[in-house]
Amino acid sequence: MTEKLEFEKVLDQGENAVVAFGHDRTPLEKVQHFLHSNQAAVPLIVLLLSVAAFGIIVGGKFFNPFSLTLIIQQVAIVGIVGAAQTLIILTAGIDLSVGAVMVLSSVVMGQFTFRYGIPVPISILCGLACGSLCGFINGWLVAVMRLPPFIVTLGTWQVYNATKYIYSRNETIRGQDIEADAPLLQIFGQQLKVGGAVFTYGVIFMMLLVVLLWYVLNYTAWGRRLYAVGDDPDAADLAGVPTKRMLITVYTLSGLICGIAGWVLIGRIGSVSPTSGEYANIESITAVVIGGISLFGGRGSILGMIFGALIVGVFSLGLRLMGADAQWTYLLIGALIIGAVTVDQWIRKVAA
Numbered sequence: 037m038t039e040k041l042e043f044e045k046v047l048d049q050g051e052n053a054v055v056a057f058g059h060d061r062t063p064l065e066k067v068q069h070f071l072h073s074n075q076a077a078v079p080l081i082v083l084l085l086s087v088a089a090f091g092i093i094v095g096g097k098f099f100n101p102f103s104l105t106l107i108i109q110q111v112a113i114v115g116i117v118g119a120a121q122t123l124i125i126l127t128a129g130i131d132l133s134v135g136a137v138m139v140l141s142s143v144v145m146g147q148f149t150f151r152y153g154i155p156v157p158i159s160i161l162c163g164l165a166c167g168s169l170c171g172f173i174n175g176w177l178v179a180v181m182r183l184p185p186f187i188v189t190l191g192t193w194q195v196y197n198a199t200k201y202i203y204s205r206n207e208t209i210r211g212q213d214i215e216a217d218a219p220l221l222q223i224f225g226q227q228l229k230v231g232g233a234v235f236t237y238g239v240i241f242m243m244l245l246v247v248l249l250w251y252v253l254n255y256t257a258w259g260r261r262l263y264a265v266g267d268d269p270d271a272a273d274l275a276g277v278p279t280k281r282m283l284i285t286v287y288t289l290s291g292l293i294c295g296i297a298g299w300v301l302i303g304r305i306g307s308v309s310p311t312s313g314e315y316a317n318i319e320s321i322t323a324v325v326i327g328g329i330s331l332f333g334g335r336g337s338i339l340g341m342i343f344g345a346l347i348v349g350v351f352s353l354g355l356r357l358m359g360a361d362a363q364w365t366y367l368l369i370g371a372l373i374i375g376a377v378t379v380d381q382w383i384r385k386v387a388a
Contacts, residue, residue: 075336078379079327079343082372084348090354097357101232107349108239113138113304114319114345115242116297118327119249120290121320122341126253127266127286128333129178129185133170134294136196136317139309141167141298143200146209146308149218156220164295170196171291172284179283193317204310211306225303238300247292249338262286267334322369326376335384347372 061069074340091099117134124131145163148154154162170192214221224238253259264272265282273279297316305312327344329336352365 050347067096075328075330076340077345078376079340079347082326083343083347083350086350086354088359090350094354094357095245098354102234103353103357105233105235107241107346107353109234109236110352111323111345112236112238112242113297113301113313113316114199114323114348115342116238116245117294117316118320118323118341119242119245120293120297120344121317121324122327122329122336122338123249123262123286123290123293123320124185125266125324125329126175126262126333126336127283128269129283129287130321130331131174131185131287131290132189132317133174133196133314134290134320135318136193136200137167137170137291137294138297138301138316139313140170140196140200140203141295142203142301142308142312143298143310145299146214146304148205149221150209150213156218159218160220160299163298164292167295167298168288168292171294172288174291175284175287179280179285200310200323204308208310209308214302214307221299221308222303222306224300225306238303238305241296241300246338246342247298253338263334265333275305307365319345319348322373325371326369328376328380330380331377344376 065205087099087104103176118136121131141163144166145159148159148162149156174185174189174192177183177192178185211222224236224241226237228235228237228240253262259284261272261277264275264277265279266357269279302308302314323345324336324341325331325344327336327340327342329338329340348369351368355365355368356362
């Protein structure tokens with residue numbers, strides 16, 4: 037009835053009037069549209085509430101500069117690998133091999149240095165090249181061979197995982213040897229103290245990487261093309277976006293970032309071990325999903341991924357300080373994953 041009256045008003049205004057049917061949004065609809073336009077809002081709200089809750093429950097042991105920066109240190113690797121995973125998922129893909137690529141790159145750096153006596157800077161570049169090559173292979177199989185990303189990276193995860201064990205002979209290069217002969221490999225583990233807070237160079241690199249990718253994704257033509265490919269690859273192709281080249285570029289860049297994560301990993305654990313980073317692929321996907329990035333591609337913010345990683349870190353440290361069983365962390369993180377996907381579906385449905 038209300039719409040009929042509005043239509044009659046428009047008719048009274050003359051034939052040049054524009055007919056526009058509409059209604060005031062309900063508070064719930066306003067929330068939905070706000071969340072759609074501010075994609076990192078949900079994980080940021082959850083993060084702030086989590087910090088406040090554990091600060092109240094645990095008290096001073098949790099809510100102090102050292103504990104809060106310890107959380108950031110613990111999620112540095114997940115944040116860097118999560119940045120690589122974010123680029124892939126924004127294209128409506130997924131990469132199960134990111135953890136294996138990271139560790140394989142670190143193994144190459146260590147083995148080239150200590151087995152062959154190659155100068156450390158060149159060994160590091162070879163490790164980064166290894167990560168980039170692994171990403172390129174994934175991208176070529178997805179873009180050119182048109183194989184599903186899940187199947188491709190499930191297969192290459194097994195290949196890269198086996199390669200790191202075979203090539204390293206399942207041997208660990210000790211931290212003492214690295215510190216004595218190749219300290220550059222451990223540079224990302226060096227600490228920087230600011231008051232009561234303790235940062236590592238790995239944490240600083242993670243922050244700079246996220247800021248750089250945030251700018252690229254939001255303010256460059258390359259970033260807009262990436263979102264377009266993830267939202268609708270056929271429409272992007274018709275609009276002149278080189279979708280195949282974009283996919284190969286994104287997967288290669290993801291591999292390079294994982295290679296850098298391998299270098300940061302050496303600094304984090306102090307050694308080169310083929311068994312490290314076993315769950316980095318799952319942890320990166322967890323950070324992306326909790327961070328509100330849509331698994332269907334084309335929507336999400338890399339800032340949300342960092343918030344998602346920090347949420348996991350807050351729950352892990354908070355529950356540990358409370359003396360709770362570690363399984364409670366997995367239970368709550370699982371619930372957050374399901375909740376994040378549910379919210380994403382809800383937002384997509386209303387905003388469509």
